[in-house]
Amino acid sequence: MAYELYYWDGLQGRGEFVRLALEEAQAAYVDVARGEKTDSLGIGAMMAKLDSRSDAYPPFAPPFLKDGDLLIPQTANILFYLGPKLSLAPRDEGLRYVANGLQLTIADLVTEVHDTHHPIASGLYYEDQKGEAKARSADFLAHRMPKFLGYFERVLVQNPSGPQHMAGDTLTYVDLSIFQIVEGLRYAFPKATKHLADHYPHIVALRDAVAARPNIAAYLASPRRLPFNETGIFRHYPELDRSAR
Structure with a gap:
């Protein structure tokens, strides 16, 4: 089924x-x-x-x-x-909990991304909290995004199996999720992420490796992959973006 x-x-x-x-x-x-x-x-x-x-x-x-x-x-x-x-988890049971912890940390980041455009209440329109969103986004880009991405970069570098994957030596769902994080941040904050590869080279290399996988590439080229838009989590409001320091 x-x-x-x-x-x-x-x-x-x-x-x-x-x-x-x-x-x-x-x-x-x-x-x-x-x-x-x-x-x-x-x-x-x-x-x-x-x-x-x-x-x-x-x-x-x-x-x-x-x-x-x-x-x-x-x-x-x-x-x-x-x-x-789906053969997208580490074979080692202990590493499966590592992968789950990483995915939960990604979930924390996703929540903070959402709160850049809805910092007061999800039930209010973005226009009703625009001033607060500007302040929240400025803090996110200056402090929170670098903290999360710096952590994921460090996990990749310190992986005993090599920096090709987040957990273990094979592709897992965490690697796929890191791809989505990079794509979403680049859509929402193109100025702030313009030089992402300079600061987080292993994260960007992982993103590129995932994008090149045949099944993922086929999905991205298909109508099943909806484009980012301003009804999702990752939204591009130019007034919330800024060039990275």
């Missing part, structure tokens, strides 16, 4: 980290909210799952993955589940 991925239509968002893993492994999956708007597919099906009174443990929010009778919420949790099944 195909995996069923539930996430909002029209944007990449947190669901994209899961899609990249499924696409790299060429796993059979249905992107439910992008299907035909019938009783079994579409946004309606996703909302029905969120509002379900029959599931003992309904998900709080997308993304969530359905595999048979199992319903798995939260991006890092989904990837922790899928990784071994």
